Amino acid sequence: MTATSVERANGTPLPAEPRFEYDPVAHAEAEAIRTRAEAEREALIVEAQGKAEAEKILAAEKADKERIANERARIRLEKDQAEHQAYLAKKAAEAAKARAEQEKAEQAAADEAEREAQQLAEQERSERYWKWGARAIYGVGLLIAAPVQFLDFWDPHRKFLIAAPALLEGFALVLACGAAWAVAHRRDVMPYRIGIMFGAAIAATINLRGGMTNPDIGFNAGLIGAIASLGGPIVLMAYEHGIAQKADGIPSWRERRAADKKAEAETEAREAARKAEAEAEAKAAADKAAAQQRAEEEQARKDDDRKTSHRQVWDVADAMRSARGSQYVTEQIWADAWYRVTGSKTVGITPEIEEMTQAAQFQMRAVAEAPIRGDFSLVESQKGSRTKKDPDAPDGRRNNGGTPPRRTPGDSAPNHPIARKQAALEQTAKKDS
Numbered sequence: 001m002t003a004t005s006v007e008r009a010n011g012t013p014l015p016a017e018p019r020f021e022y023d024p025v026a027h028a029e030a031e032a033i034r035t036r037a038e039a040e041r042e043a044l045i046v047e048a049q050g051k052a053e054a055e056k057i058l059a060a061e062k063a064d065k066e067r068i069a070n071e072r073a074r075i076r077l078e079k080d081q082a083e084h085q086a087y088l089a090k091k092a093a094e095a096a097k098a099r100a101e102q103e104k105a106e107q108a109a110a111d112e113a114e115r116e117a118q119q120l121a122e123q124e125r126s127e128r129y130w131k132w133g134a135r136a137i138y139g140v141g142l143l144i145a146a147p148v149q150f151l152d153f154w155d156p157h158r159k160f161l162i163a164a165p166a167l168l169e170g171f172a173l174v175l176a177c178g179a180a181w182a183v184a185h186r187r188d189v190m191p192y193r194i195g196i197m198f199g200a201a202i203a204a205t206i207n208l209r210g211g212m213t214n215p216d217i218g219f220n221a222g223l224i225g226a227i228a229s230l231g232g233p234i235v236l237m238a239y240e241h242g243i244a245q246k247a248d249g250i251p252s253w254r255e256r257r258a259a260d261k262k263a264e265a266e267t268e269a270r271e272a273a274r275k276a277e278a279e280a281e282a283k284a285a286a287d288k289a290a291a292q293q294r295a296e297e298e299q300a301r302k303d304d305d306r307k308t309s310h311r312q313v314w315d316v317a318d319a320m321r322s323a324r325g326s327q328y329v330t331e332q333i334w335a336d337a338w339y340r341v342t343g344s345k346t347v348g349i350t351p352e353i354e355e356m357t358q359a360a361q362f363q364m365r366a367v368a369e370a371p372i373r374g375d376f377s378l379v380e381s382q383k384g385s386r387t388k389k390d391p392d393a394p395d396g397r398r399n400n401g402g403t404p405p406r407r408t409p410g411d412s413a414p415n416h417p418i419a420r421k422q423a424a425l426e427q428t429a430k431k432d433s
Contacts, residue, residue, distance in 0.1 A: 130242070134238070134239035135236070137235045137236075138173075138233065138236045140232070141229065142232060144224060144225055145203060145204075145207055145225045145229040146165050148210060148222060149164065149168060149206060149210070151210065151214065151216055152206060152209075168203040169203060172196050172200050172203065172232075172233045175195040176196055176233060176240070178195075179196065179237065180240055180243075183240055183243050189241075193240075196233045197237075200229050200232075200233040200234070203226075204225075204226035204229040205226070207225030207226040207228075207229055208226040210225070211223055313334075313337050316337040316340055320333050320336060320337055334347065335347050
Protein backbone atom coordinates (compact mmCIF):
# COMPACT_ATOMS: atom_id res chain seq x y z
CA MET A 1 0.00 0.00 0.00
CA THR A 2 1.42 3.21 -1.03
CA ALA A 3 0.90 6.37 0.83
CA THR A 4 -0.34 9.17 -1.23
CA SER A 5 0.15 12.80 -0.63
CA VAL A 6 -2.41 15.38 -1.30
CA GLU A 7 -0.91 18.46 -2.78
CA ARG A 8 -4.09 20.29 -3.79
CA ALA A 9 -7.60 20.56 -2.49
CA ASN A 10 -10.19 21.95 -4.83
CA GLY A 11 -7.45 23.34 -6.94
CA THR A 12 -5.78 25.17 -4.04
CA PRO A 13 -2.25 24.16 -3.00
CA LEU A 14 -2.06 22.85 0.54
CA PRO A 15 0.63 24.20 2.96
CA ALA A 16 3.58 22.04 3.61
CA GLU A 17 3.38 19.98 6.79
CA PRO A 18 5.53 21.40 9.59
CA ARG A 19 8.59 19.54 10.53
CA PHE A 20 9.60 19.34 14.18
CA GLU A 21 13.32 19.19 14.80
CA TYR A 22 15.16 19.14 18.19
CA ASP A 23 16.79 22.51 18.90
CA PRO A 24 19.20 22.28 21.86
CA VAL A 25 19.62 26.08 22.03
CA ALA A 26 15.90 26.64 22.31
CA HIS A 27 15.69 23.81 24.77
CA ALA A 28 18.48 25.35 26.85
CA GLU A 29 16.87 28.78 26.65
CA ALA A 30 13.52 27.35 27.67
CA GLU A 31 15.18 25.44 30.47
CA ALA A 32 17.00 28.58 31.54
CA ILE A 33 13.75 30.54 31.45
CA ARG A 34 12.04 27.84 33.46
CA THR A 35 14.94 27.72 35.92
CA ARG A 36 14.95 31.50 36.20
CA ALA A 37 11.19 31.53 36.72
CA GLU A 38 11.50 28.80 39.34
CA ALA A 39 14.32 30.70 41.03
CA GLU A 40 12.30 33.91 40.90
CA ARG A 41 9.30 32.10 42.31
CA GLU A 42 11.39 30.65 45.10
CA ALA A 43 12.97 34.05 45.66
CA LEU A 44 9.54 35.65 45.85
CA ILE A 45 8.41 32.95 48.23
CA VAL A 46 11.52 33.42 50.35
CA GLU A 47 11.09 37.19 50.16
CA ALA A 48 7.44 36.92 51.16
CA GLN A 49 8.33 34.57 53.98
CA GLY A 50 11.15 36.90 55.01
CA LYS A 51 8.83 39.88 54.90
CA ALA A 52 6.22 38.01 56.89
CA GLU A 53 8.82 36.89 59.37
CA ALA A 54 10.26 40.39 59.48
CA GLU A 55 6.79 41.85 60.02
CA LYS A 56 6.21 39.26 62.71
CA ILE A 57 9.52 40.14 64.33
CA LEU A 58 8.78 43.87 63.98
CA ALA A 59 5.34 43.34 65.46
CA ALA A 60 6.87 41.39 68.34
CA GLU A 61 9.54 44.05 68.81
CA LYS A 62 6.91 46.78 68.64
CA ALA A 63 4.77 44.95 71.16
CA ASP A 64 7.81 44.43 73.33
CA LYS A 65 8.74 48.11 73.02
CA GLU A 66 5.19 49.14 73.87
CA ARG A 67 5.23 46.77 76.83
CA ILE A 68 8.57 48.20 77.98
CA ALA A 69 7.28 51.74 77.40
CA ASN A 70 4.12 50.97 79.36
CA GLU A 71 6.19 49.38 82.11
CA ARG A 72 8.49 52.39 82.19
CA ALA A 73 5.50 54.72 82.23
CA ARG A 74 4.00 52.71 85.09
CA ILE A 75 7.29 52.78 86.98
CA ARG A 76 7.65 56.51 86.28
CA LEU A 77 4.10 57.10 87.45
CA GLU A 78 4.69 55.07 90.59
CA LYS A 79 7.94 56.96 91.14
CA ASP A 80 6.18 60.30 90.64
CA GLN A 81 3.42 59.21 93.00
CA ALA A 82 5.98 58.07 95.57
CA GLU A 83 7.89 61.34 95.19
CA HIS A 84 4.63 63.27 95.50
CA GLN A 85 3.68 61.29 98.61
CA ALA A 86 7.16 61.88 100.01
CA TYR A 87 6.84 65.58 99.16
CA LEU A 88 3.47 65.77 100.88
CA ALA A 89 4.86 63.88 103.87
CA LYS A 90 7.85 66.21 103.95
CA LYS A 91 5.64 69.29 103.76
CA ALA A 92 3.39 67.86 106.46
CA ALA A 93 6.42 67.11 108.62
CA GLU A 94 7.79 70.60 108.01
CA ALA A 95 4.40 72.12 108.83
CA ALA A 96 4.13 69.99 111.96
CA LYS A 97 7.68 70.93 112.91
CA ALA A 98 6.94 74.60 112.27
CA ARG A 99 3.75 74.36 114.35
CA ALA A 100 5.63 72.54 117.09
CA GLU A 101 8.39 75.15 117.04
CA GLN A 102 5.83 77.94 117.02
CA GLU A 103 3.92 76.34 119.88
CA LYS A 104 7.19 75.79 121.69
CA ALA A 105 8.17 79.41 121.13
CA GLU A 106 4.75 80.60 122.23
CA GLN A 107 4.91 78.34 125.27
CA ALA A 108 8.41 79.61 126.05
CA ALA A 109 7.21 83.20 125.62
CA ALA A 110 4.20 82.49 127.80
CA ASP A 111 6.39 80.82 130.42
CA GLU A 112 8.82 83.73 130.25
CA ALA A 113 5.97 86.21 130.55
CA GLU A 114 4.51 84.24 133.44
CA ARG A 115 7.92 84.05 135.07
CA GLU A 116 8.42 87.77 134.59
CA ALA A 117 4.93 88.43 135.92
CA GLN A 118 5.62 86.25 138.95
CA GLN A 119 8.98 87.93 139.45
CA LEU A 120 7.37 91.36 139.11
CA ALA A 121 4.60 90.36 141.48
CA GLU A 122 7.19 89.04 143.94
CA GLN A 123 9.16 92.24 143.61
CA GLU A 124 6.09 94.34 144.17
CA ARG A 125 5.06 92.17 147.13
CA SER A 126 8.50 92.29 148.72
CA GLU A 127 8.78 96.00 148.03
CA ARG A 128 5.40 96.54 149.58
CA TYR A 129 6.36 94.51 152.67
CA TRP A 130 9.68 96.29 152.85
CA LYS A 131 8.02 99.69 152.52
CA TRP A 132 5.37 99.14 155.16
CA GLY A 133 7.78 97.26 157.38
CA ALA A 134 10.22 100.17 157.37
CA ARG A 135 7.40 102.60 158.07
CA ALA A 136 6.09 100.35 160.84
CA ILE A 137 9.53 100.19 162.45
CA TYR A 138 9.76 103.96 162.19
CA GLY A 139 6.32 104.32 163.78
CA VAL A 140 7.12 101.87 166.58
CA GLY A 141 10.36 103.70 167.24
CA LEU A 142 8.45 106.97 167.35
CA LEU A 143 5.97 105.48 169.83
CA ILE A 144 8.83 104.34 172.07
CA ALA A 145 11.03 107.43 171.81
CA ALA A 146 8.31 110.11 172.09
CA PRO A 147 7.09 109.22 175.64
CA VAL A 148 10.67 109.12 176.89
CA GLN A 149 11.23 112.60 175.51
CA PHE A 150 7.89 113.81 176.89
CA LEU A 151 8.91 112.65 180.38
CA ASP A 152 12.35 114.18 179.97
CA PHE A 153 11.08 117.57 178.78
CA TRP A 154 8.05 117.82 181.16
CA ASP A 155 8.33 120.87 183.35
CA PRO A 156 5.27 122.30 185.12
CA HIS A 157 6.84 125.72 184.98
CA ARG A 158 7.76 125.42 181.29
CA LYS A 159 4.86 123.60 179.74
CA PHE A 160 5.79 124.74 176.24
CA LEU A 161 8.70 122.27 176.29
CA ILE A 162 6.14 119.51 175.82
CA ALA A 163 6.36 120.31 172.06
CA ALA A 164 10.12 119.56 171.97
CA PRO A 165 9.67 115.79 171.30
CA ALA A 166 7.37 116.59 168.38
CA LEU A 167 10.06 118.91 167.02
CA LEU A 168 12.88 116.37 167.36
CA GLU A 169 10.98 113.39 166.01
CA GLY A 170 9.13 115.47 163.42
CA PHE A 171 12.46 116.83 162.21
CA ALA A 172 13.62 113.33 161.24
CA LEU A 173 10.18 112.39 159.87
CA VAL A 174 9.95 115.44 157.62
CA LEU A 175 13.47 114.90 156.33
CA ALA A 176 12.59 111.23 155.61
CA CYS A 177 9.62 112.43 153.52
CA GLY A 178 12.00 114.84 151.76
CA ALA A 179 14.35 111.96 150.99
CA ALA A 180 11.42 110.00 149.48
CA TRP A 181 10.55 113.05 147.35
CA ALA A 182 14.17 113.35 146.18
CA VAL A 183 14.21 109.69 145.18
CA ALA A 184 10.95 110.01 143.27
CA HIS A 185 12.11 113.13 141.42
CA ARG A 186 15.65 111.88 140.77
CA ARG A 187 17.26 114.51 142.95
CA ASP A 188 20.27 114.33 145.25
CA VAL A 189 19.17 112.54 148.43
CA MET A 190 22.38 112.84 150.42
CA PRO A 191 21.51 116.16 152.23
CA TYR A 192 18.24 114.68 153.45
CA ARG A 193 20.02 111.62 154.79
CA ILE A 194 22.53 113.76 156.63
CA GLY A 195 19.70 115.77 158.15
CA ILE A 196 17.84 112.61 159.16
CA MET A 197 20.87 111.15 160.90
CA PHE A 198 21.65 114.48 162.60
CA GLY A 199 18.10 114.78 164.01
CA ALA A 200 18.01 111.08 164.98
CA ALA A 201 21.39 111.46 166.79
CA ILE A 202 20.11 114.47 168.79
CA ALA A 203 16.93 112.60 169.77
CA ALA A 204 18.89 109.49 170.73
CA THR A 205 21.32 111.58 172.83
CA ILE A 206 18.46 113.28 174.66
CA ASN A 207 16.75 109.96 175.32
CA LEU A 208 19.95 108.39 176.63
CA ARG A 209 20.70 111.41 178.86
CA GLY A 210 17.14 111.44 180.19
CA GLY A 211 17.35 107.77 181.07
CA MET A 212 20.61 108.35 182.92
CA THR A 213 19.58 111.54 184.82
CA ASN A 214 15.83 111.22 185.35
CA PRO A 215 14.77 108.52 187.81
CA ASP A 216 11.23 108.59 186.41
CA ILE A 217 12.54 107.40 183.05
CA GLY A 218 15.26 104.97 184.04
CA PHE A 219 18.33 103.80 182.14
CA ASN A 220 16.56 100.99 180.32
CA ALA A 221 13.83 103.25 179.00
CA GLY A 222 16.42 105.86 178.00
CA LEU A 223 18.54 103.26 176.22
CA ILE A 224 15.63 101.75 174.32
CA GLY A 225 14.39 105.23 173.47
CA ALA A 226 17.82 106.11 172.04
CA ILE A 227 17.82 102.92 170.00
CA ALA A 228 14.29 103.69 168.77
CA SER A 229 15.28 107.23 167.79
CA LEU A 230 18.17 105.88 165.68
CA GLY A 231 16.66 102.62 164.40
CA GLY A 232 13.52 104.00 162.78
CA PRO A 233 15.31 106.59 160.58
CA ILE A 234 18.08 104.11 159.74
CA VAL A 235 15.59 101.50 158.49
CA LEU A 236 13.66 104.13 156.54
CA MET A 237 16.89 105.42 154.96
CA ALA A 238 17.85 101.88 153.99
CA TYR A 239 14.50 101.49 152.23
CA GLU A 240 14.86 104.83 150.45
CA HIS A 241 18.43 103.92 149.47
CA GLY A 242 17.26 100.73 147.73
CA ILE A 243 14.49 102.61 145.94
CA ALA A 244 16.99 105.25 144.82
CA GLN A 245 19.40 102.63 143.46
CA LYS A 246 16.56 100.94 141.58
CA ALA A 247 15.42 104.25 140.11
CA ASP A 248 18.99 105.17 139.10
CA GLY A 249 19.62 101.72 137.58
CA ILE A 250 22.50 100.96 139.90
CA PRO A 251 23.16 97.19 139.90
CA SER A 252 23.06 95.26 143.11
CA TRP A 253 26.00 93.37 144.59
CA ARG A 254 24.70 90.10 143.14
CA GLU A 255 24.28 91.69 139.69
CA ARG A 256 27.75 93.18 139.90
CA ARG A 257 29.19 89.80 140.88
CA ALA A 258 27.41 88.10 137.96
CA ALA A 259 28.61 90.86 135.61
CA ASP A 260 32.16 90.46 136.93
CA LYS A 261 32.02 86.70 136.37
CA LYS A 262 30.66 87.20 132.85
CA ALA A 263 33.34 89.78 132.07
CA GLU A 264 35.98 87.44 133.47
CA ALA A 265 34.67 84.56 131.32
CA GLU A 266 34.63 86.81 128.25
CA THR A 267 38.16 87.95 129.02
CA GLU A 268 39.32 84.35 129.37
CA ALA A 269 37.58 83.44 126.10
CA ARG A 270 39.26 86.38 124.34
CA GLU A 271 42.61 85.39 125.78
CA ALA A 272 42.10 81.78 124.67
CA ALA A 273 41.08 82.94 121.20
CA ARG A 274 44.03 85.29 121.02
CA LYS A 275 46.35 82.51 122.18
CA ALA A 276 44.88 80.05 119.64
CA GLU A 277 45.21 82.66 116.90
CA ALA A 278 48.81 83.33 117.87
CA GLU A 279 49.55 79.59 117.86
CA ALA A 280 47.88 79.22 114.46
CA GLU A 281 49.88 82.14 113.09
CA ALA A 282 53.09 80.67 114.51
CA LYS A 283 52.28 77.27 113.02
CA ALA A 284 51.44 78.85 109.64
CA ALA A 285 54.68 80.81 109.74
CA ALA A 286 56.63 77.65 110.60
CA ASP A 287 54.91 75.70 107.80
CA LYS A 288 55.59 78.54 105.38
CA ALA A 289 59.25 78.65 106.40
CA ALA A 290 59.54 74.86 106.04
CA ALA A 291 57.87 74.99 102.62
CA GLN A 292 60.16 77.83 101.57
CA GLN A 293 63.17 75.83 102.70
CA ARG A 294 62.00 72.73 100.80
CA ALA A 295 61.36 74.85 97.70
CA GLU A 296 64.83 76.37 97.93
CA GLU A 297 66.39 72.94 98.37
CA GLU A 298 64.45 71.58 95.39
CA GLN A 299 65.41 74.61 93.29
CA ALA A 300 69.08 74.14 94.23
CA ARG A 301 68.88 70.46 93.30
CA LYS A 302 67.33 71.23 89.91
CA ASP A 303 69.87 73.98 89.25
CA ASP A 304 72.81 71.68 90.03
CA ASP A 305 71.35 68.88 87.93
CA ARG A 306 70.67 71.14 84.94
CA LYS A 307 74.04 72.85 85.24
CA THR A 308 75.79 69.47 85.22
CA SER A 309 73.74 67.67 82.55
CA HIS A 310 72.91 70.53 80.15
CA ARG A 311 75.67 73.08 80.47
CA GLN A 312 75.00 74.90 77.18
CA VAL A 313 71.28 75.28 77.90
CA TRP A 314 72.08 76.32 81.47
CA ASP A 315 74.36 79.13 80.31
CA VAL A 316 71.61 80.53 78.07
CA ALA A 317 68.98 80.10 80.82
CA ASP A 318 71.21 81.84 83.38
CA ALA A 319 71.76 84.72 80.98
CA MET A 320 68.00 85.01 80.40
CA ARG A 321 67.42 84.87 84.16
CA SER A 322 69.85 87.70 84.74
CA ALA A 323 68.36 89.75 81.92
CA ARG A 324 64.81 89.27 83.23
CA GLY A 325 65.77 90.05 86.83
CA SER A 326 64.59 86.73 88.18
CA GLN A 327 66.05 85.19 91.32
CA TYR A 328 65.90 81.63 90.03
CA VAL A 329 65.82 79.90 86.68
CA THR A 330 62.09 79.31 86.46
CA GLU A 331 60.43 76.62 84.37
CA GLN A 332 59.39 79.18 81.76
CA ILE A 333 62.95 80.51 81.48
CA TRP A 334 64.30 76.96 81.20
CA ALA A 335 61.76 76.09 78.49
CA ASP A 336 62.66 79.22 76.51
CA ALA A 337 66.38 78.48 76.82
CA TRP A 338 65.83 74.85 75.76
CA TYR A 339 63.98 76.03 72.66
CA ARG A 340 66.70 78.59 71.85
CA VAL A 341 69.47 76.00 72.07
CA THR A 342 67.88 72.78 70.74
CA GLY A 343 65.03 74.17 68.62
CA SER A 344 62.56 71.85 70.38
CA LYS A 345 59.55 73.27 72.22
CA THR A 346 59.37 70.14 74.34
CA VAL A 347 61.84 70.28 77.22
CA GLY A 348 64.04 67.19 77.26
CA ILE A 349 63.87 66.48 73.51
CA THR A 350 67.14 66.96 71.61
CA PRO A 351 67.71 66.68 67.83
CA GLU A 352 69.28 63.26 68.35
CA ILE A 353 66.26 62.01 70.28
CA GLU A 354 63.90 63.48 67.67
CA GLU A 355 65.89 61.79 64.86
CA MET A 356 65.72 58.45 66.64
CA THR A 357 61.99 58.89 67.21
CA GLN A 358 61.35 59.71 63.53
CA ALA A 359 63.35 56.66 62.43
CA ALA A 360 61.46 54.39 64.81
CA GLN A 361 58.11 55.79 63.63
CA PHE A 362 59.08 55.30 59.96
CA GLN A 363 60.12 51.72 60.65
CA MET A 364 56.86 51.06 62.48
CA ARG A 365 54.81 52.47 59.58
CA ALA A 366 56.82 50.38 57.09
CA VAL A 367 56.19 47.23 59.10
CA ALA A 368 52.52 48.01 59.69
CA GLU A 369 51.70 48.98 56.08
CA ALA A 370 53.83 46.41 54.19
CA PRO A 371 52.00 43.46 52.52
CA ILE A 372 52.11 40.11 54.26
CA ARG A 373 54.12 37.39 52.58
CA GLY A 374 53.78 33.72 53.21
CA ASP A 375 50.81 31.66 54.26
CA PHE A 376 49.06 34.71 55.79
CA SER A 377 49.48 37.05 52.84
CA LEU A 378 46.50 38.70 51.18
CA VAL A 379 47.12 36.84 47.87
CA GLU A 380 47.39 33.42 49.43
CA SER A 381 44.33 34.08 51.57
CA GLN A 382 42.22 34.57 48.41
CA LYS A 383 43.29 31.33 46.74
CA GLY A 384 40.97 28.40 47.00
CA SER A 385 41.78 24.73 47.45
CA ARG A 386 43.76 23.13 44.63
CA THR A 387 42.47 19.62 45.26
CA LYS A 388 40.99 17.92 42.17
CA LYS A 389 37.38 16.88 42.06
CA ASP A 390 36.51 13.18 42.12
CA PRO A 391 35.58 12.04 38.57
CA ASP A 392 32.68 9.99 39.92
CA ALA A 393 31.23 12.93 41.84
CA PRO A 394 27.85 14.18 40.53
CA ASP A 395 27.74 17.32 38.50
CA GLY A 396 27.01 20.34 40.61
CA ARG A 397 24.74 21.84 37.98
CA ARG A 398 21.09 21.05 38.63
CA ASN A 399 18.95 21.86 35.59
CA ASN A 400 20.88 20.71 32.50
CA GLY A 401 20.98 17.02 33.19
CA GLY A 402 24.61 17.15 34.10
CA THR A 403 25.71 17.79 30.48
CA PRO A 404 26.89 21.25 29.40
CA PRO A 405 24.96 22.55 26.39
CA ARG A 406 26.70 22.46 23.04
CA ARG A 407 27.64 25.87 21.81
CA THR A 408 27.42 26.56 18.06
CA PRO A 409 28.22 29.62 16.00
CA GLY A 410 25.41 32.14 16.19
CA ASP A 411 24.30 31.16 19.74
CA SER A 412 25.52 34.44 21.10
CA ALA A 413 24.12 37.76 19.94
CA PRO A 414 26.48 39.50 17.47
CA ASN A 415 28.35 42.59 18.55
CA HIS A 416 26.80 45.94 17.72
CA PRO A 417 28.22 47.65 14.61
CA ILE A 418 29.38 50.59 16.62
CA ALA A 419 31.23 48.28 18.99
CA ARG A 420 32.86 46.47 16.06
CA LYS A 421 33.89 49.79 14.54
CA GLN A 422 35.37 51.00 17.83
CA ALA A 423 37.29 47.72 18.22
CA ALA A 424 38.68 48.08 14.71
CA LEU A 425 39.81 51.63 15.41
CA GLU A 426 41.55 50.57 18.59
CA GLN A 427 43.26 47.69 16.78
CA THR A 428 44.49 50.05 14.08
CA ALA A 429 45.78 52.53 16.62
CA LYS A 430 47.65 49.76 18.44
CA LYS A 431 49.33 48.62 15.24
CA ASP A 432 50.36 52.16 14.30
CA SER A 433 51.91 52.70 17.69
